Amino acid sequence: MGVLMPLAIDYWGVAKLSLENNTTLEHAASHQQDTSPIIMVIDDDPEHLHLLQRALQSTQQADLVQYPRLVRTFEDPADALSQLPAEGPVVILCDYQMPGCDGLDWIPDFVRAGLGPVIMMTAQGDEYVATQAFRVGAVDYLVKGEVFENPRLLHLAIRDAVKQFRLNQQNHELARELKLANAELEKKNAMLSEMTDSAHHVVDDVAHEFRTPLTVIKEFTAIINDGVAGEITERQSEYLGLIDNATRDLSQMVDDFLDTSKLRVQTLRIDRQPYRPKALIEHVLPIVRARARSKNISVEVACPEGLPDVFCDIEKVGRVIINLAVNAIKFSPVESTVKLWSALDGQQGIKIGVTDDGPGIPDAELHLLCERFGQVSTGNSQKVKGYGLGLNIASDLARLNLGTIEIDSKIEHGS
Helix, strand or coil, X not given: CCECCCEEEECCCEEEXXXXXXXXXXXXXXXXXXXXXXXXXXXXXXXXXXXXXXXXXCCCCCCXXXXXXXEEEECCHHHHHHCCCCCCCEEEEEECEECCEXXXXXXXXXXXXXXXXXXXXXXXXXXXXXXXXXXXXXXEEEEHHHHHHCCHHHHXXXXXXXXXXXXXXXXXHHHHHHHHHHHHHHHHHHHHHHHHHHHHHHHHHHHHHHHHHHHHHHHHHHHHHCXXXXXXXXXXXXXXXXXXXXXXXXXXXXXHHHHHHHHHCCCCCCCCEEEXXXXXXXXXXXXXXXXXXXXXXXXXXXXXXXXXCEEEXXXXXXXXXXXXXXXXXXXCCCCCEEXXXXXXXXXXXXXXXXXXXXXXXXXXXXXXXCCCCCCCECCCCCEXXXXXXHHXXXXXXXXXXXXXXXXXXXXXXXX
């Protein structure tokens, strides 16, 4: 039947204008200064249309509606669908039973338009119809008789439906923005991962290339120091010792980088077998004593007999002990003592420890020791030298051997 009576209704009770066609109505809608919804009423009963308009024009709903709304009435849902405005929100009040059609059949079409909520209306309350209406997309279900008697029910339904529709729109927009942000973040993460991999490859390549010249420097330093190439003075021997120590530091740094790379890609092999705790310490003792000799630091060993075997990878545990011992030597005063020891830890466990007479570490900074690139202050509040990799690697190697690293330190009393 087309459009019967488009109205712009002032909800304070005054009809502002009566329009003859949808074109004029659209023009009026475009000049609204608010986002008030358009009400589209679809009902084949002219009397019901009239009563619904009265309900919408009720002057008792000023607390619910404080702005004008455009109301369109249709007897045919096809006309209503073809004349939907370009923008919402639009509230569809659709009758359930109409000649030649069922309101339930049209609800999905109005829902897909995405312009606003759909409210099903019927002359008689029926739970089955209500269930079907909700199932196809209606947001509410109203009985006409109740609305005619109490128009506030209609206004409440419209207010709540519009509020929910706008919230849903906001949620959809936020979800869209979040999806776009996530896509952008994933793109940046992929680029960052590629750059990180490239950086790791560069470090790995450089570390591998360092090994050959370091080996050459170390061997020829030993040859010269042994007098094979001719006699050397005491001062020259001292300088060669410094070169040898620097070469050892560089070699350890190379080993740290290479172990870090293997740990990162999880390619570090673990071969665990039973060993005596004393054998684990004796395995690395020559290296530790060689590093301690440059600072005139003595190395003591305390490994009681009768301790149970340790099931571990001797090379990896040896690396842990070396890292701990070298760290202790580095920060111990000249002519002090570093002690390597083992002891029972409870009934089944074994502790292997390194004790020094260094300046100690503040309690607040102990947690930084095993973090990657973590550095702490000495007792004199001075930053220690190093790259912060040794103890981080030691912690990972201990974990791979089903162990842990514990640190106990006291300022001016060592660690």
